[in-house]
Amino acid sequence: MNWAGLYTVLSGVNRHSTAIGRIWLSVIFIFRIMVLVVAAESVWGDEKSAFTCNTQQPGCNSVCYDHFFPISHIRLWALQLILVTTPALLVAMHVAYQQHQEKKLLMLTGHADAKHMEEVKKHKMRIAGSLWWTYVCSVVFRLLFEAVFMYIFYMLYPGYQMMRLVKCEAYPCPNTVDCFISRPTEKTIFTVFMLVTSSVCIVLNMAELIYLVVRACARRSQHSSNPSSAKSSFYGHKHSSEYKQNEINQLLTEQDGSLKDMLRRNSGLQEKGDRCSAC
Amino acid sequence: MDWGALHTILGGVNKHSTSIGKIWLTVLFIFRIMILVVAAERVWGDEQQDFVCNTLQPGCRNVCYDHFFPISHIRLWALQLIFVSTPALLVAMHVAYRRHEKKKQFRKGDQKCEYKDIEEIRKQRFRIEGSLWWTYTSSIFFRLIFEAVFMYAFYFMYDGFRMPRLMKCNAWPCPNTVDCFVSRPTEKTVFTIFMIAVSSICILLNVAELCYLLTKFFLRRSKKAGNSKQQPNHENKEETKQNEMNELISDSCQNTVIGFSS
Numbered sequence: 384m385n386w387a388g389l390y391t392v393l394s395g396v397n398r399h400s401t402a403i404g405r406i407w408l409s410v411i412f413i414f415r416i417m418v419l420v421v422a423a424e425s426v427w428g429d430e431k432s433a434f435t436c437n438t439q440q441p442g443c444n445s446v447c448y449d450h451f452f453p454i455s456h457i458r459l460w461a462l463q464l465i466l467v468t469t470p471a472l473l474v475a476m477h478v479a480y481q482q483h484q485e486k487k488l489l490m491l492t493g494h495a496d497a498k499h500m501e502e503v504k505k506h507k508m509r510i511a512g513s514l515w516w517t518y519v520c521s522v523v524f525r526l527l528f529e530a531v532f533m534y535i536f537y538m539l540y541p542g543y544q545m546m547r548l549v550k551c552e553a554y555p556c557p558n559t560v561d562c563f564i565s566r567p568t569e570k571t572i573f574t575v576f577m578l579v580t581s582s583v584c585i586v587l588n589m590a591e592l593i594y595l596v597v598r599a600c601a602r603r604s605q606h607s608s609n610p611s612s613a614k615s616s617f618y619g620h621k622h623s624s625e626y627k628q629n630e631i632n633q634l635l636t637e638q639d640g641s642l643k644d645m646l647r648r649n650s651g652l653q654e655k656g657d658r659c660s661a662c
Numbered sequence: 663m664d665w666g667a668l669h670t671i672l673g674g675v676n677k678h679s680t681s682i683g684k685i686w687l688t689v690l691f692i693f694r695i696m697i698l699v700v701a702a703e704r705v706w707g708d709e710q711q712d713f714v715c716n717t718l719q720p721g722c723r724n725v726c727y728d729h730f731f732p733i734s735h736i737r738l739w740a741l742q743l744i745f746v747s748t749p750a751l752l753v754a755m756h757v758a759y760r761r762h763e764k765k766k767q768f769r770k771g772d773q774k775c776e777y778k779d780i781e782e783i784r785k786q787r788f789r790i791e792g793s794l795w796w797t798y799t800s801s802i803f804f805r806l807i808f809e810a811v812f813m814y815a816f817y818f819m820y821d822g823f824r825m826p827r828l829m830k831c832n833a834w835p836c837p838n839t840v841d842c843f844v845s846r847p848t849e850k851t852v853f854t855i856f857m858i859a860v861s862s863i864c865i866l867l868n869v870a871e872l873c874y875l876l877t878k879f880f881l882r883r884s885k886k887a888g889n890s891k892q893q894p895n896h897e898n899k900e901e902t903k904q905n906e907m908n909e910l911i912s913d914s915c916q917n918t919v920i921g922f923s924s
Contacts, residue, residue, distance in 0.1 A: 441716040442843035453848035
Protein backbone atom coordinates (compact mmCIF):
# COMPACT_ATOMS: atom_id res chain seq x y z
CA MET A 384 0.00 0.00 0.00
CA ASN A 385 1.71 3.20 -1.12
CA TRP A 386 0.86 6.45 -2.86
CA ALA A 387 -0.33 4.61 -5.96
CA GLY A 388 -2.72 2.58 -3.81
CA LEU A 389 -4.05 5.78 -2.25
CA TYR A 390 -4.55 7.20 -5.73
CA THR A 391 -6.65 4.17 -6.71
CA VAL A 392 -8.81 4.52 -3.61
CA LEU A 393 -9.36 8.24 -4.08
CA SER A 394 -10.01 8.18 -7.83
CA GLY A 395 -13.24 6.40 -7.09
CA VAL A 396 -14.39 9.26 -4.88
CA ASN A 397 -13.54 11.74 -7.60
CA ARG A 398 -16.65 10.80 -9.54
CA HIS A 399 -18.95 12.22 -6.88
CA SER A 400 -17.00 15.42 -6.29
CA THR A 401 -17.68 18.91 -7.55
CA ALA A 402 -15.49 20.37 -10.31
CA ILE A 403 -13.44 22.28 -7.72
CA GLY A 404 -13.03 19.05 -5.76
CA ARG A 405 -11.55 17.36 -8.84
CA ILE A 406 -9.15 20.23 -9.39
CA TRP A 407 -8.13 20.00 -5.74
CA LEU A 408 -7.46 16.27 -6.06
CA SER A 409 -5.32 16.82 -9.17
CA VAL A 410 -3.31 19.54 -7.42
CA ILE A 411 -2.76 17.20 -4.45
CA PHE A 412 -1.56 14.31 -6.57
CA ILE A 413 0.50 16.16 -9.13
CA PHE A 414 1.93 19.14 -7.27
CA ARG A 415 2.29 17.67 -3.83
CA ILE A 416 2.48 13.87 -3.77
CA MET A 417 4.39 13.56 -7.04
CA VAL A 418 6.81 16.34 -6.13
CA LEU A 419 7.31 14.69 -2.73
CA VAL A 420 8.07 11.30 -4.24
CA VAL A 421 10.23 12.27 -7.24
CA ALA A 422 12.07 15.29 -5.86
CA ALA A 423 11.74 16.13 -2.20
CA GLU A 424 12.61 12.65 -0.93
CA SER A 425 15.98 12.74 -2.72
CA VAL A 426 16.74 16.21 -1.37
CA TRP A 427 16.13 15.06 2.20
CA GLY A 428 17.58 11.60 1.58
CA ASP A 429 20.97 12.33 3.12
CA GLU A 430 19.70 14.73 5.78
CA LYS A 431 21.17 12.76 8.65
CA SER A 432 24.24 11.21 7.09
CA ALA A 433 25.39 14.58 5.76
CA PHE A 434 24.58 16.50 8.96
CA THR A 435 28.07 17.26 10.21
CA CYS A 436 29.14 18.76 13.52
CA ASN A 437 32.52 20.25 14.24
CA THR A 438 33.45 17.70 16.88
CA GLN A 439 34.80 14.19 17.21
CA GLN A 440 32.68 13.53 20.29
CA PRO A 441 30.64 10.38 19.59
CA GLY A 442 26.91 10.93 19.82
CA CYS A 443 27.08 14.71 19.47
CA ASN A 444 26.00 14.53 15.82
CA SER A 445 22.97 12.36 16.58
CA VAL A 446 21.86 14.41 19.52
CA CYS A 447 22.19 17.73 17.73
CA TYR A 448 20.34 16.39 14.68
CA ASP A 449 17.54 15.16 16.92
CA HIS A 450 17.43 18.51 18.71
CA PHE A 451 17.04 20.58 15.54
CA PHE A 452 14.89 18.12 13.54
CA PRO A 453 12.43 16.44 15.92
CA ILE A 454 10.46 15.25 12.91
CA SER A 455 11.68 15.49 9.34
CA HIS A 456 9.89 17.69 6.80
CA ILE A 457 9.33 14.70 4.56
CA ARG A 458 7.48 12.73 7.21
CA LEU A 459 5.42 15.75 8.20
CA TRP A 460 4.38 16.25 4.58
CA ALA A 461 3.59 12.55 4.16
CA LEU A 462 1.38 12.61 7.27
CA GLN A 463 -0.24 15.86 6.13
CA LEU A 464 -1.06 14.48 2.69
CA ILE A 465 -2.52 11.27 4.08
CA LEU A 466 -4.66 13.04 6.66
CA VAL A 467 -5.81 15.69 4.19
CA THR A 468 -6.90 13.18 1.56
CA THR A 469 -8.73 10.76 3.84
CA PRO A 470 -11.90 12.83 4.66
CA ALA A 471 -12.90 12.14 1.06
CA LEU A 472 -13.46 8.55 2.18
CA LEU A 473 -16.37 9.73 4.36
CA VAL A 474 -18.08 10.80 1.13
CA ALA A 475 -17.22 7.45 -0.48
CA MET A 476 -18.78 5.59 2.46
CA HIS A 477 -21.92 7.69 2.33
CA VAL A 478 -22.26 7.18 -1.42
CA ALA A 479 -21.81 3.41 -0.97
CA TYR A 480 -24.54 3.46 1.70
CA GLN A 481 -26.92 5.39 -0.58
CA GLN A 482 -26.24 3.02 -3.45
CA HIS A 483 -27.01 0.12 -1.11
CA GLN A 484 -30.35 1.75 -0.18
CA GLU A 485 -31.21 2.30 -3.85
CA LYS A 486 -30.47 -1.34 -4.63
CA LYS A 487 -32.71 -2.45 -1.78
CA LEU A 488 -35.48 -0.20 -3.07
CA LEU A 489 -35.10 -1.60 -6.58
CA MET A 490 -35.32 -5.12 -5.19
CA LEU A 491 -38.50 -4.33 -3.29
CA THR A 492 -40.17 -2.61 -6.26
CA GLY A 493 -39.29 -5.59 -8.44
CA HIS A 494 -36.75 -3.88 -10.70
CA ALA A 495 -33.82 -5.94 -9.47
CA ASP A 496 -32.36 -6.99 -12.81
CA ALA A 497 -28.66 -6.77 -13.62
CA LYS A 498 -29.08 -3.72 -15.89
CA HIS A 499 -30.66 -1.60 -13.15
CA MET A 500 -28.15 -2.75 -10.55
CA GLU A 501 -25.30 -1.74 -12.84
CA GLU A 502 -26.89 1.65 -13.39
CA VAL A 503 -27.11 2.22 -9.64
CA LYS A 504 -23.39 1.57 -9.39
CA LYS A 505 -22.51 3.81 -12.31
CA HIS A 506 -24.75 6.82 -11.90
CA LYS A 507 -23.35 9.92 -10.28
CA MET A 508 -24.89 10.84 -6.92
CA ARG A 509 -26.09 14.39 -6.63
CA ILE A 510 -24.60 16.31 -3.74
CA ALA A 511 -27.82 17.07 -1.92
CA GLY A 512 -29.58 16.18 1.29
CA SER A 513 -27.48 14.26 3.82
CA LEU A 514 -24.74 13.71 1.25
CA TRP A 515 -24.34 17.51 1.11
CA TRP A 516 -23.69 17.59 4.84
CA THR A 517 -21.17 14.74 4.64
CA TYR A 518 -19.40 16.46 1.74
CA VAL A 519 -19.28 19.79 3.57
CA CYS A 520 -17.91 18.05 6.71
CA SER A 521 -15.18 16.39 4.65
CA VAL A 522 -14.17 19.77 3.16
CA VAL A 523 -14.14 21.33 6.64
CA PHE A 524 -11.93 18.52 7.96
CA ARG A 525 -9.57 18.93 5.02
CA LEU A 526 -9.25 22.63 5.80
CA LEU A 527 -8.70 21.89 9.46
CA PHE A 528 -5.94 19.35 8.82
CA GLU A 529 -4.18 21.64 6.35
CA ALA A 530 -4.27 24.50 8.84
CA VAL A 531 -3.10 22.33 11.74
CA PHE A 532 -0.13 21.02 9.79
CA MET A 533 0.83 24.49 8.55
CA TYR A 534 0.79 25.60 12.17
CA ILE A 535 2.86 22.61 13.34
CA PHE A 536 5.36 23.38 10.60
CA TYR A 537 5.59 26.96 11.72
CA MET A 538 6.00 25.91 15.36
CA LEU A 539 8.73 23.35 14.64
CA TYR A 540 10.58 25.28 11.96
CA PRO A 541 9.79 28.96 12.49
CA GLY A 542 10.41 30.92 9.33
CA TYR A 543 10.46 28.07 6.73
CA GLN A 544 14.04 28.94 5.80
CA MET A 545 16.65 26.23 6.28
CA MET A 546 19.82 27.54 7.93
CA ARG A 547 23.27 26.49 6.74
CA LEU A 548 24.70 26.52 10.22
CA VAL A 549 23.20 25.74 13.60
CA LYS A 550 24.92 25.95 16.97
CA CYS A 551 24.40 23.04 19.37
CA GLU A 552 25.33 22.45 23.02
CA ALA A 553 23.29 19.38 24.04
CA TYR A 554 25.00 16.59 26.01
CA PRO A 555 27.40 14.92 25.10
CA CYS A 556 28.73 17.79 22.98
CA PRO A 557 31.62 19.17 25.07
CA ASN A 558 30.74 22.83 24.37
CA THR A 559 28.84 24.84 21.78
CA VAL A 560 29.61 23.19 18.45
CA ASP A 561 28.88 24.29 14.90
CA CYS A 562 26.71 21.88 12.94
CA PHE A 563 26.19 22.11 9.20
CA ILE A 564 23.03 21.10 7.39
CA SER A 565 23.14 19.46 3.98
CA ARG A 566 21.57 21.23 0.94
CA PRO A 567 19.94 24.11 2.87
CA THR A 568 19.04 26.23 -0.17
CA GLU A 569 17.43 23.34 -2.06
CA LYS A 570 15.49 22.44 1.07
CA THR A 571 14.32 26.04 1.45
CA ILE A 572 13.09 26.09 -2.16
CA PHE A 573 11.11 22.89 -1.73
CA THR A 574 9.73 23.99 1.61
CA VAL A 575 8.45 27.22 0.06
CA PHE A 576 7.03 25.29 -2.91
CA MET A 577 5.13 22.85 -0.68
CA LEU A 578 3.91 25.75 1.42
CA VAL A 579 2.58 27.57 -1.65
CA THR A 580 0.78 24.47 -2.97
CA SER A 581 -0.67 23.90 0.50
CA SER A 582 -2.05 27.46 0.44
CA VAL A 583 -3.47 26.91 -3.05
CA CYS A 584 -5.23 23.79 -1.74
CA ILE A 585 -6.62 25.77 1.21
CA VAL A 586 -7.97 28.40 -1.19
CA LEU A 587 -9.53 25.70 -3.38
CA ASN A 588 -11.18 24.11 -0.35
CA MET A 589 -12.61 27.42 0.78
CA ALA A 590 -13.89 28.12 -2.73
CA GLU A 591 -15.53 24.69 -2.78
CA LEU A 592 -17.16 25.33 0.58
CA ILE A 593 -18.52 28.69 -0.56
CA TYR A 594 -19.76 27.14 -3.81
CA LEU A 595 -21.61 24.38 -1.95
CA VAL A 596 -23.21 26.80 0.50
CA VAL A 597 -24.26 29.23 -2.24
CA ARG A 598 -25.72 26.38 -4.32
CA ALA A 599 -27.70 25.08 -1.37
CA CYS A 600 -29.07 28.56 -0.58
CA ALA A 601 -29.94 29.18 -4.24
CA ARG A 602 -31.79 25.85 -4.39
CA ARG A 603 -33.69 26.64 -1.23
CA SER A 604 -34.74 30.10 -2.41
CA GLN A 605 -35.79 28.59 -5.74
CA HIS A 606 -38.08 26.17 -3.96
CA SER A 607 -39.48 28.73 -1.56
CA SER A 608 -40.29 31.05 -4.49
CA ASN A 609 -41.96 28.18 -6.36
CA PRO A 610 -44.16 26.74 -3.67
CA SER A 611 -46.95 25.29 -5.85
CA SER A 612 -45.63 21.74 -5.90
CA ALA A 613 -44.34 22.00 -2.36
CA LYS A 614 -47.63 23.17 -0.87
CA SER A 615 -49.75 20.38 -2.18
CA SER A 616 -47.33 17.75 -0.86
CA PHE A 617 -45.76 19.01 2.27
CA TYR A 618 -48.01 21.47 4.04
CA GLY A 619 -51.37 20.80 5.60
CA HIS A 620 -52.21 17.71 7.62
CA LYS A 621 -48.78 16.40 8.25
CA HIS A 622 -49.69 13.68 10.65
CA SER A 623 -52.48 11.82 8.96
CA SER A 624 -51.58 8.45 7.55
CA GLU A 625 -53.19 9.36 4.20
CA TYR A 626 -50.99 12.42 3.95
CA LYS A 627 -47.95 10.29 4.70
CA GLN A 628 -48.84 7.67 2.08
CA ASN A 629 -49.50 10.40 -0.52
CA GLU A 630 -46.17 11.96 0.32
CA ILE A 631 -44.41 8.64 -0.11
CA ASN A 632 -46.18 7.88 -3.38
CA GLN A 633 -45.20 11.29 -4.66
CA LEU A 634 -41.62 10.78 -3.55
CA LEU A 635 -41.56 7.40 -5.23
CA THR A 636 -42.52 8.98 -8.52
CA GLU A 637 -40.34 12.05 -8.06
CA GLN A 638 -37.28 10.31 -6.55
CA ASP A 639 -33.66 11.18 -7.39
CA GLY A 640 -33.49 11.83 -11.14
CA SER A 641 -31.49 8.78 -12.11
CA LEU A 642 -33.56 6.30 -10.13
CA LYS A 643 -36.66 7.91 -11.56
CA ASP A 644 -35.21 7.63 -15.07
CA MET A 645 -34.46 3.98 -14.49
CA LEU A 646 -37.98 3.19 -13.38
CA ARG A 647 -39.50 5.42 -16.05
CA ARG A 648 -37.60 3.70 -18.82
CA ASN A 649 -38.81 0.40 -17.57
CA SER A 650 -42.43 1.19 -16.92
CA GLY A 651 -43.08 4.15 -19.25
CA LEU A 652 -44.04 6.59 -16.51
CA GLN A 653 -44.48 10.23 -17.50
CA GLU A 654 -42.43 12.86 -15.78
CA LYS A 655 -44.59 14.57 -13.17
CA GLY A 656 -44.05 18.10 -12.02
CA ASP A 657 -40.90 19.29 -10.33
CA ARG A 658 -38.08 17.08 -9.24
CA CYS A 659 -37.38 16.27 -5.63
CA SER A 660 -35.29 19.09 -4.18
CA ALA A 661 -32.55 16.58 -3.38
CA CYS A 662 -31.77 16.60 -7.12
CA MET B 663 4.32 -11.08 -2.16
CA ASP B 664 4.13 -7.64 -0.57
CA TRP B 665 1.64 -5.28 1.04
CA GLY B 666 -0.04 -4.70 -2.32
CA ALA B 667 -0.74 -8.41 -2.70
CA LEU B 668 -2.18 -8.51 0.84
CA HIS B 669 -4.40 -5.61 -0.12
CA THR B 670 -5.69 -7.59 -3.12
CA ILE B 671 -6.38 -10.67 -1.01
CA LEU B 672 -8.19 -8.79 1.72
CA GLY B 673 -10.12 -6.61 -0.72
CA GLY B 674 -12.06 -9.70 -1.70
CA VAL B 675 -13.00 -10.42 1.91
CA ASN B 676 -14.29 -6.87 2.25
CA LYS B 677 -17.43 -7.73 0.33
CA HIS B 678 -18.69 -10.04 3.05
CA SER B 679 -17.83 -7.77 5.98
CA THR B 680 -20.10 -5.53 7.99
CA SER B 681 -19.78 -1.74 7.56
CA ILE B 682 -17.63 -1.53 10.68
CA GLY B 683 -15.42 -4.26 9.21
CA LYS B 684 -14.98 -2.21 6.03
CA ILE B 685 -14.05 0.87 8.04
CA TRP B 686 -11.57 -1.22 10.03
CA LEU B 687 -9.95 -2.50 6.84
CA THR B 688 -9.65 1.06 5.46
CA VAL B 689 -8.05 2.29 8.70
CA LEU B 690 -5.67 -0.67 8.62
CA PHE B 691 -4.52 -0.03 5.08
CA ILE B 692 -4.36 3.72 5.03
CA PHE B 693 -3.31 4.67 8.56
CA ARG B 694 -1.13 1.70 9.42
CA ILE B 695 0.29 -0.10 6.40
CA MET B 696 0.63 3.01 4.29
CA ILE B 697 2.26 5.01 7.10
CA LEU B 698 4.60 2.10 7.72
CA VAL B 699 5.64 1.92 4.09
CA VAL B 700 5.93 5.60 3.17
CA ALA B 701 7.18 7.07 6.43
CA ALA B 702 8.13 4.77 9.29
CA GLU B 703 10.48 2.55 7.28
CA ARG B 704 12.60 5.60 6.37
CA VAL B 705 12.77 6.79 9.96
CA TRP B 706 14.04 3.40 11.15
CA GLY B 707 16.15 2.86 8.02
CA ASP B 708 19.45 3.90 9.55
CA GLU B 709 18.77 2.66 13.07
CA GLN B 710 21.75 0.37 13.31
CA GLN B 711 24.32 2.24 11.31
CA ASP B 712 23.60 5.47 13.17
CA PHE B 713 23.55 3.83 16.57
CA VAL B 714 26.74 5.33 18.01
CA CYS B 715 28.55 4.37 21.21
CA ASN B 716 31.22 6.43 22.92
CA THR B 717 33.94 3.81 22.55
CA LEU B 718 36.33 2.48 19.96
CA GLN B 719 36.08 -1.10 21.30
CA PRO B 720 35.18 -3.36 18.34
CA GLY B 721 31.91 -5.23 18.81
CA CYS B 722 30.67 -3.03 21.63
CA ARG B 723 28.30 -1.10 19.36
CA ASN B 724 26.80 -4.27 17.86
CA VAL B 725 26.31 -5.92 21.21
CA CYS B 726 24.71 -2.83 22.73
CA TYR B 727 22.37 -2.38 19.75
CA ASP B 728 21.28 -5.98 20.02
CA HIS B 729 20.80 -5.63 23.77
CA PHE B 730 18.52 -2.59 23.51
CA PHE B 731 16.66 -3.55 20.30
CA PRO B 732 16.04 -7.33 20.31
CA ILE B 733 13.53 -6.80 17.51
CA SER B 734 13.11 -3.57 15.62
CA HIS B 735 9.84 -1.64 15.85
CA ILE B 736 9.36 -1.89 12.12
CA ARG B 737 9.54 -5.67 12.09
CA LEU B 738 7.22 -5.92 15.09
CA TRP B 739 4.66 -3.73 13.32
CA ALA B 740 4.96 -5.68 10.10
CA LEU B 741 4.34 -8.94 12.02
CA GLN B 742 1.47 -7.36 13.92
CA LEU B 743 -0.20 -6.15 10.73
CA ILE B 744 0.14 -9.54 9.06
CA PHE B 745 -1.25 -11.45 12.05
CA VAL B 746 -4.07 -8.99 12.55
CA SER B 747 -5.23 -9.04 8.95
CA THR B 748 -5.09 -12.79 8.38
CA PRO B 749 -8.10 -13.97 10.49
CA ALA B 750 -10.20 -12.37 7.74
CA LEU B 751 -9.02 -15.24 5.55
CA LEU B 752 -11.01 -17.67 7.72
CA VAL B 753 -14.12 -15.85 6.51
CA ALA B 754 -12.89 -15.96 2.92
CA MET B 755 -12.35 -19.72 3.21
CA HIS B 756 -15.80 -20.28 4.66
CA VAL B 757 -17.41 -18.20 1.90
CA ALA B 758 -15.43 -20.14 -0.74
CA TYR B 759 -16.64 -23.41 0.81
CA ARG B 760 -20.27 -22.28 0.71
CA ARG B 761 -19.92 -21.18 -2.90
CA HIS B 762 -18.41 -24.55 -3.75
CA GLU B 763 -21.40 -26.31 -2.16
CA LYS B 764 -23.88 -24.13 -4.07
CA LYS B 765 -22.07 -24.77 -7.33
CA LYS B 766 -22.24 -28.52 -6.65
CA GLN B 767 -25.95 -28.21 -6.00
CA PHE B 768 -26.44 -26.18 -9.17
CA ARG B 769 -24.50 -28.66 -11.29
CA LYS B 770 -26.55 -31.55 -9.96
CA GLY B 771 -29.62 -29.69 -11.22
CA ASP B 772 -31.16 -29.50 -7.77
CA GLN B 773 -34.72 -28.07 -7.87
CA LYS B 774 -34.12 -26.15 -4.65
CA CYS B 775 -31.23 -24.18 -6.14
CA GLU B 776 -32.46 -20.67 -6.98
CA TYR B 777 -29.53 -19.46 -9.09
CA LYS B 778 -29.69 -18.93 -12.82
CA ASP B 779 -26.03 -19.57 -13.54
CA ILE B 780 -22.60 -20.13 -12.05
CA GLU B 781 -21.69 -16.45 -12.40
CA GLU B 782 -24.47 -15.47 -10.02
CA ILE B 783 -23.15 -17.87 -7.39
CA ARG B 784 -19.68 -16.39 -7.77
CA LYS B 785 -20.94 -12.83 -7.37
CA GLN B 786 -23.44 -13.42 -4.58
CA ARG B 787 -22.85 -11.80 -1.24
CA PHE B 788 -23.61 -14.11 1.68
CA ARG B 789 -25.39 -12.84 4.77
CA ILE B 790 -23.54 -13.16 8.03
CA GLU B 791 -25.70 -15.76 9.70
CA GLY B 792 -25.57 -19.37 10.76
CA SER B 793 -22.13 -20.94 10.70
CA LEU B 794 -20.69 -17.97 8.80
CA TRP B 795 -21.63 -15.80 11.80
CA TRP B 796 -19.57 -18.04 14.08
CA THR B 797 -16.59 -17.94 11.69
CA TYR B 798 -16.83 -14.16 11.38
CA THR B 799 -17.10 -13.65 15.13
CA SER B 800 -14.12 -15.95 15.73
CA SER B 801 -12.05 -14.00 13.21
CA ILE B 802 -12.81 -10.73 15.02
CA PHE B 803 -11.98 -12.38 18.32
CA PHE B 804 -8.60 -13.54 16.99
CA ARG B 805 -7.90 -10.09 15.60
CA LEU B 806 -8.50 -8.59 19.03
CA ILE B 807 -6.26 -11.14 20.68
CA PHE B 808 -3.39 -10.53 18.25
CA GLU B 809 -3.65 -6.76 18.61
CA ALA B 810 -3.59 -7.01 22.39
CA VAL B 811 -0.69 -9.47 22.41
CA PHE B 812 1.44 -7.27 20.18
CA MET B 813 0.64 -4.12 22.15
CA TYR B 814 1.72 -5.95 25.29
CA ALA B 815 4.88 -7.29 23.61
CA PHE B 816 5.73 -3.74 22.56
CA TYR B 817 5.24 -2.35 26.01
CA PHE B 818 7.16 -5.20 27.59
CA MET B 819 10.14 -4.96 25.25
CA TYR B 820 10.47 -1.20 25.11
CA ASP B 821 9.26 -0.30 28.57
CA GLY B 822 6.89 2.47 27.65
CA PHE B 823 6.65 3.94 24.20
CA ARG B 824 9.25 6.66 24.42
CA MET B 825 12.55 6.35 22.62
CA PRO B 826 15.38 7.78 24.78
CA ARG B 827 18.25 9.69 23.18
CA LEU B 828 20.89 8.11 25.34
CA MET B 829 21.29 4.55 26.61
CA LYS B 830 24.00 3.32 28.96
CA CYS B 831 25.45 -0.05 28.07
CA ASN B 832 27.91 -2.34 29.84
CA ALA B 833 27.55 -5.62 27.99
CA TRP B 834 30.76 -7.49 27.13
CA PRO B 835 33.04 -6.53 25.26
CA CYS B 836 32.36 -2.90 26.23
CA PRO B 837 35.19 -2.00 28.65
CA ASN B 838 32.87 -0.19 31.11
CA THR B 839 29.52 1.58 31.06
CA VAL B 840 29.43 3.42 27.74
CA ASP B 841 27.04 6.02 26.42
CA CYS B 842 25.19 4.94 23.30
CA PHE B 843 23.12 7.34 21.23
CA VAL B 844 20.02 6.39 19.29
CA SER B 845 19.35 8.01 15.93
CA ARG B 846 16.22 10.18 15.49
CA PRO B 847 14.67 9.39 18.90
CA THR B 848 12.03 12.14 18.80
CA GLU B 849 10.79 11.19 15.34
CA LYS B 850 10.67 7.55 16.40
CA THR B 851 8.68 8.45 19.53
CA VAL B 852 6.18 10.41 17.41
CA PHE B 853 5.63 7.50 15.05
CA THR B 854 5.46 4.96 17.87
CA ILE B 855 2.72 6.98 19.56
CA PHE B 856 0.90 7.37 16.23
CA MET B 857 0.96 3.63 15.55
CA ILE B 858 -0.17 2.83 19.10
CA ALA B 859 -3.05 5.31 18.77
CA VAL B 860 -4.21 3.80 15.49
CA SER B 861 -3.86 0.31 16.94
CA SER B 862 -6.16 1.35 19.81
CA ILE B 863 -8.67 2.74 17.33
CA CYS B 864 -8.61 -0.60 15.52
CA ILE B 865 -9.19 -2.44 18.80
CA LEU B 866 -12.19 -0.20 19.49
CA LEU B 867 -13.58 -0.84 16.01
CA ASN B 868 -13.22 -4.58 16.52
CA VAL B 869 -14.98 -4.43 19.90
CA ALA B 870 -17.78 -2.36 18.32
CA GLU B 871 -18.13 -4.87 15.50
CA LEU B 872 -18.29 -7.74 17.99
CA CYS B 873 -21.03 -5.96 19.97
CA TYR B 874 -22.92 -5.22 16.74
CA LEU B 875 -22.81 -8.87 15.68
CA LEU B 876 -23.95 -10.11 19.09
CA THR B 877 -26.80 -7.58 19.18
CA LYS B 878 -27.92 -8.58 15.68
CA PHE B 879 -27.81 -12.24 16.68
CA PHE B 880 -29.97 -11.78 19.76
CA LEU B 881 -32.44 -9.53 17.94
CA ARG B 882 -32.83 -12.08 15.18
CA ARG B 883 -33.38 -14.81 17.74
CA SER B 884 -36.05 -12.86 19.58
CA LYS B 885 -37.72 -11.93 16.28
CA LYS B 886 -37.85 -15.60 15.28
CA ALA B 887 -39.27 -16.53 18.67
CA GLY B 888 -41.89 -13.78 18.29
CA ASN B 889 -42.80 -14.71 14.69
CA SER B 890 -43.20 -18.40 15.40
CA LYS B 891 -46.18 -17.51 17.64
CA GLN B 892 -48.04 -15.62 14.88
CA GLN B 893 -49.49 -17.22 11.76
CA PRO B 894 -47.81 -15.71 8.72
CA ASN B 895 -50.24 -14.81 5.95
CA HIS B 896 -50.04 -13.15 2.58
CA GLU B 897 -51.43 -9.80 3.76
CA ASN B 898 -48.84 -9.45 6.50
CA LYS B 899 -46.01 -10.02 4.01
CA GLU B 900 -47.34 -7.36 1.63
CA GLU B 901 -47.73 -4.87 4.49
CA THR B 902 -44.17 -5.56 5.69
CA LYS B 903 -42.82 -5.06 2.18
CA GLN B 904 -44.69 -1.76 1.73
CA ASN B 905 -43.52 -0.57 5.16
CA GLU B 906 -39.93 -1.34 4.29
CA MET B 907 -40.24 0.51 0.98
CA ASN B 908 -41.77 3.52 2.68
CA GLU B 909 -38.98 3.53 5.22
CA LEU B 910 -36.31 3.39 2.52
CA ILE B 911 -37.85 6.23 0.54
CA SER B 912 -38.49 8.41 3.56
CA ASP B 913 -34.91 7.76 4.74
CA SER B 914 -33.39 8.81 1.45
CA CYS B 915 -35.60 11.85 0.98
CA GLN B 916 -35.79 12.76 4.67
CA ASN B 917 -33.76 15.91 4.35
CA THR B 918 -35.83 17.05 1.43
CA VAL B 919 -39.01 16.83 3.47
CA ILE B 920 -37.37 18.60 6.40
CA GLY B 921 -36.06 21.22 4.00
CA PHE B 922 -39.51 21.86 2.61
CA SER B 923 -41.37 21.89 5.86
CA SER B 924 -38.92 24.35 7.41
